[in-house]
Amino acid sequence: MARTVVGIIPARYGSSRLPGKPLLDLYGKPIVQHVYERALRAKLLNAVIVATDDARIAEAVHQFGGTSVMTPPDLRSGSDRVAFVARDLQAEIVANIQGDEPLIEPEMIDETIQALLRDDRVEVSTPVKKITSIHELEDPSVVKVALDKEGFALYFSRVAIPYFRHGEQESTGLTRINNHDYYKHIGLYVYRKDFLLAFTRWGDSPLEQAEQLEQLRILEHGHRIKCVVTEFDSLSVDTPEDLERIREFMKP
Numbered sequence: 429m430a431r432t433v434v435g436i437i438p439a440r441y442g443s444s445r446l447p448g449k450p451l452l453d454l455y456g457k458p459i460v461q462h463v464y465e466r467a468l469r470a471k472l473l474n475a476v477i478v479a480t481d482d483a484r485i486a487e488a489v490h491q492f493g494g495t496s497v498m499t500p501p502d503l504r505s506g507s508d509r510v511a512f513v514a515r516d517l518q519a520e521i522v523a524n525i526q527g528d529e530p531l532i533e534p535e536m537i538d539e540t541i542q543a544l545l546r547d548d549r550v551e552v553s554t555p556v557k558k559i560t561s562i563h564e565l566e567d568p569s570v571v572k573v574a575l576d577k578e579g580f581a582l583y584f585s586r587v588a589i590p591y592f593r594h595g596e597q598e599s600t601g602l603t604r605i606n607n608h609d610y611y612k613h614i615g616l617y618v619y620r621k622d623f624l625l626a627f628t629r630w631g632d633s634p635l636e637q638a639e640q641l642e643q644l645r646i647l648e649h650g651h652r653i654k655c656v657v658t659e660f661d662s663l664s665v666d667t668p669e670d671l672e673r674i675r676e677f678m679k680p
Contacts, residue, residue: 431518433541435473437463439527441482447621448468450527452671459665461492462484462530469534472541473523479509482548499558507617511628514621521545522624526619528662530674532616533660540618543654551623552646553654554581557661565605565613571613571641573655581653584641585611598663610667611655614662617643623651 434616438448439460446452450460457465460478467476478489478496481503489496497513507524516524521544525536536555543553556573564570568586576582583589588610619627635641646653663672 431521432474432512432517432519433472433521433523434517435467435470435476435523435525435537436477436510436513436518437476437525439478439482439485439525440506440509441480441481446665446671451488454671454675455680456490458488460488460527460557461494462524463527463532464489464492464494465528467525467537469525470523470537470541471534472538472545474519476525477513478527479513481509486523490604491535496636505642507624508628509573510614511624515625515680517621519531519621522619522621524619524624526615526662528665528678529543529615529662530665531677532662534664536614536660537616538662539614539658540656543617543656544620547654549602551620551676552627553618553652554639554643554657555614555616555658556655556658557612557614557658559612561604562605565610571615573611573613575611575655579655579657581643581647583647584639584643586639586641595611612659613643613655614658615664627651638652 443449451458480486480498481499481501486496499512504511529541532562540553544550559565565588570591572585573584574582574589575648633645635648647670663674
């Protein structure tokens with residue numbers, strides 16, 4: 429039986445490093461429009477909705493013909509914003525699609541959704557990509573993940589995991605990448621709706637607070653996250669420099 433799958437894009441106006449980020453222009457379209465249009469190309473999504481706390485973003489979505497829902501301004505995270513919208517939807521599966529990734533691949537969204545469609549035991553899935561760059565391996569803004577033999581997350585961290593203790597040579601970046609598969613986490617999540625609503629009601633967990641990684645709350649509560657290894661990558665807009673890099677990448 430077909431299952432209803434909805435993609436929700438949390439889009440907050442306030443940003444300490446880049447205020448009004450969803451509305452910043454990329455070749456004649458706001459960032460949120462690029463994300464929305466690419467999400468619409470995912471074959472397994474039945475609908476796409478922008479969840480926003482700001483009337484200016486809602487108006488921009490209306491102008492390009494999209495669908496938006498207003499959310500309370502005091503919600504703490506994008507996951508909370510997604511859950512607020514999802515609770516009133518007749519959907520079984522909900523994809524949390526980051527609103528600052530204008531180059532997100534529709535195929536990657538579908539890959540991540542497939543993990544839940546193939547296996548009813550999977551409550552949440554997320555994409556990961558093999559690390560090939562020493563810079564990514566050592567950059568704390570690039571979240572790393574260790575996987576078990578079935579592809580479920582053992583742990584997420586801002587430091588390179590695993591750590592090799594058998595000598596300095598083995599722990600150098602190039603040697604580690606050549607001798608072991610390291611994976612970085614890409615911030616797309618697909619949830620069963622009931623699990624999403626439960627997860628966002630749990631309080632912050634100790635490991636989550638230590639690493640500032642919300643997904644650790646799921647692991648600390650004894651649940652599993654299925655990691656989908658993808659060949660696709662995604663670039664987020666967090667700083668003015670990121671925006672310029674993506675503009676250069678998208679240059680006609």
